[in-house]
Amino acid sequence: MILLDGKKTSADIKEEIALEVADLKAKDKKAPHLAAIIVGNDGASLTYVNAKVKACERVGFESTLIRLSEETTEEELLNEIAVLNVDNDINGFIVQLPLPAHIDEQKVLMAVAPEKDVDGFHPMNVGKLALNLPTFISATPFGILELLERYNVETSGKNVVVIGRSHIVGSPMSILLAQKRKVGNATVTLTHSRTKNLEEITKEADIIVAALGIPEFLKGEMVKDGAVIIDVGITRVADPSKKSGFRLVGDVDFAGVKDKVSHITPVPGGVGPMTIAMLLKNTLLAYYRQED
Numbered sequence: 001m002i003l004l005d006g007k008k009t010s011a012d013i014k015e016e017i018a019l020e021v022a023d024l025k026a027k028d029k030k031a032p033h034l035a036a037i038i039v040g041n042d043g044a045s046l047t048y049v050n051a052k053v054k055a056c057e058r059v060g061f062e063s064t065l066i067r068l069s070e071e072t073t074e075e076e077l078l079n080e081i082a083v084l085n086v087d088n089d090i091n092g093f094i095v096q097l098p099l100p101a102h103i104d105e106q107k108v109l110m111a112v113a114p115e116k117d118v119d120g121f122h123p124m125n126v127g128k129l130a131l132n133l134p135t136f137i138s139a140t141p142f143g144i145l146e147l148l149e150r151y152n153v154e155t156s157g158k159n160v161v162v163i164g165r166s167h168i169v170g171s172p173m174s175i176l177l178a179q180k181r182k183v184g185n186a187t188v189t190l191t192h193s194r195t196k197n198l199e200e201i202t203k204e205a206d207i208i209v210a211a212l213g214i215p216e217f218l219k220g221e222m223v224k225d226g227a228v229i230i231d232v233g234i235t236r237v238a239d240p241s242k243k244s245g246f247r248l249v250g251d252v253d254f255a256g257v258k259d260k261v262s263h264i265t266p267v268p269g270g271v272g273p274m275t276i277a278m279l280l281k282n283t284l285l286a287y288y289r290q291e292d
């Protein structure tokens, strides 16, 4: 069994980006600049957004964190976005989700200029993704493609089963893997909460992407020998033995499947760390597109 090591792979990618940025700076070019807006004080969201800002610093990017209070109105947030859209110093920016309930998330995501939408959530970028046109592929599916590529996992002609149809993971993943592209050309089945006889479907899969958010859902008996397993799930499960009081659990029963499969991503240390690396990659892409 080969562990698809997202921690190591993401460190490699960040190293490659850092070298590229150093090269730009040596040529007196300005560094790529990522901004992030966060509304409110949600602990997990703050942790994620701080990790993104730190990652920018480590690779030599400029970064700006805009912290807005929980009481920020939709109009105020849209005004902040409008400022970033026209700020020539900012190459890309993200609005950390979730937003407080009084703010319309869709309206906010639609307000981000598509050429700076490094999360790839704007409908124009989602549409381009569906048409296999150059765009920003959102970080989690992008990270999975990158892991499969770097570990030389063959996807062409394979049976892929994606579990979960969310807009940020399952749906784009199913579209991308079916497309005519380097990591793609697969025969994809997209499954979800209304799917019948899921086990019969997963047992036929050469590659399974589990993105449903139910801890240890995918069991050994649901997987065929030699399958490749991508575990996207991250659920905090109470664990008094940990200093934090919780541990992170994936959607796959790792202990139950590990001896059957050919490749598997661990949780933590699999898909999760890839996400930030791919956000940096998208920012670099935005930079080059704007510089051109």
Ligand code: NAD
Residues within 6 Å of the ligand: 140, 163, 164, 165, 166, 167, 168, 169, 170, 191, 192, 193, 194, 195, 198, 211, 212, 213, 214, 232, 233, 234, 235, 271, 272, 275
């Ligand atoms: P979501 O909660 O938006 O959607 C869950 C999906 O699972 C739905 O489409 C639903 O139909 C499907 N589902 C639910 N129960 C099912 C069942 N019994 N059988 C089959 N399908 C079922 O999902 P999401 O936002 O894509 O998140 C999924 C998991 O991935 C969560 O644990 C989340 O924390 C994690 N996640 C991780 C990353 C990362 O960077 N590693 C990024 C995003 C999400």
